[in-house]
Amino acid sequence: MLKGLGGLGDMAKMMKAAQEMQTKMGEMQEELAAITVTGEAGAGLVKATATAKGELTALEIDESIFVPSEKEVAEDLILAAIKDAQMKAAERSQAEMAKLTEGLGLPADMKLPF
Structure with missing residues (x-):
């Protein structure tokens, strides 16, 4: 169909692939x-729940850590749980993005979104 137009046929394919990628990214x-x-x-x-996008959605704290003299320990545990959830969210997000890039034939180490 677009053979006589040189590289424009490839450009049309690239544009279509880009639109598909945009849809899949959404x-x-x-x-x-x-x-x-x-x-x-x-x-x-202490347990912190987050979405794979990193949004904190819940925080569960065992009441045994509420000892006034252990306030700093409780604060450290809360921060550690949140950081752990955020790390797991980032890992899960990267794993899901890797599946997407693999399905599109892109390099597995390609970082998305750009």
């Missing part, structure tokens, strides 16, 4: 918002 963002991960600290005394 779908992936929605999926990441629905996936949850849980980070823990203090052998499960």
Whole structure:
């Protein structure tokens, strides 16, 4: 169909592929918002739940850590649980993006979104 136009046929294919990628990226963002991960600290005394996009959605704290003299320990456990959840969210997000890039024939180490 576009043979006589040189590289324009390839350009049309690239544009179509880019549109497909944009659509799939939008779908992936929605999926990441629905996936949850849980980070823990203090052998499960503090649990933080986040979406794969990194949004903190819940915090569960065992009441045994509420000892006034242990305030700093409780704060450290809370921060550790949140950081653990965020790390797991980032890992899950990267894993989901890797699936997307693989399906599109892109290099596995390509970072998306750009």
